[in-house]
Amino acid sequence: MVFKQKHILGLKELTAEEINLILDTAESMKEVSQRDVKKVPALRGVTVVNLFFEPSTRTRSSFEIAEKRLSADVLNFTPTQSSVVKGETLLDTARNLEAMGATVIVIRHAMSGAPWLLARELDSSIVNAGDGSHEHPSQALLDLFTVREVKKEIQGLKVVIVGDILHSRVARSNIWGFIKLGAEVRLVGPPTMMPQDVEKMDVKVYYSLEQALKGADVVIMLRIQMERQGSGLFPSLREYSRFYGLTRERLRLAKEDVMLMHPGPINRGVELSSEVADDVHSVILDQVTNGISVRMAMLYLVATGGGNA
């Protein structure tokens, strides 16, 4: 199968077959990351720009390592040290970078839809590294990859996503991805953090963490965005933690071999107790490691696939 997409903007737009191709390719990329020389010449001559308008440690570093392992030429764009501070628009910034030879642009932006705008207006391949509260495809793909690596099969698994579903791009992409690969998705969080049209997404909605955890194979804890405290979505961190924080006792309600995931950065003692974060069920650091392989696969497929070859 040839990857026909020129861009990877979100999981809503990918078919199950395309998602599986990315995951299969990521398996081969993982082998590259386990060698002494962790580098292949696959993207020699390809220029990739990392256009990050929001702070990021994990995603940005992971994309940069992935690009370098594929031998791409990498440019890291820092908005605070660019013409953006002089009022240059996103589109003009991206057009200028494309004029300098960028073949692939990896973009993170606070505005939902920014990657779609670039994909419509530019010739470069666009990879969405997180747009507003909309999608975060690379995070969802690395979550799918990590689950498939451990459980072998995603079909039929019970996946619980806990927290601020409404504002979480990680949750949205994960919902699309897990549903497309045949998992049962359960969402749990305070009613104020649940999207209005959530029932249309073919998911089960819970307001009790205990009920949602029963028989779960995978638990994905979302980060509580501290900046939302005081915005009326929940009374206090302490209360949120009391009802929706994951403790060892609560985790026992899930299956014995449950996988615990978190996109990071963790607020220890808020969404997760520290003992659970470091528990044997936790695959949080495996997610970080696998992120490189998955991003290598995404970059390789958009740069060499049907849309560009």
Added chain:
Amino acid sequence: MSTKVIMDSETISRAISRITNQILERNKGAAEIVVIGIRTRGIHIAERIVDQIEKLEGIRPPLGTLDITLYRDDFRRKSEWPKVQKTHIPFSVEDKNVILVDDVIYTGRTTRAAIEAIMDYGRPASIQLVAFVDRGHRELPIQADYVGSKIVTLQSETVEVHLEETDGKDEVVVVGK
């Protein structure tokens, strides 16, 4: 479209025996040998060579599989890009005589990519190439050390190595257009 069988099951088996003996003679036994097959049919030929070495010497050399997709030099020219598959080399190639096995040598570009890939795993004492069928038309200065059959072909023709493991029977055919 014409199809001409140039090797049957018996000649394939004989060619593998001859290649195995040549490898053992040149390397003075199997002690320092590792064998790496290039996907897909190179792997099965490599397996057969390793089986024969084990029968003759009582030593089974380590066997690896190599996918060269990430080392190809032509992704901007391809209309159909092959799926990246797994490479599995679970041993050190450092100071070993690597026997690299492919089913057909044509332009030499696959071999170039394979050599580059192997060098990323370490510094072998030597890399020796088994090309089961050499059909000519080289674009790079690469020659095989061990050849099952050397044939003259037109560029418009294709050479297909069919093996029991993947195709249900052993034969080499030249398909003309």
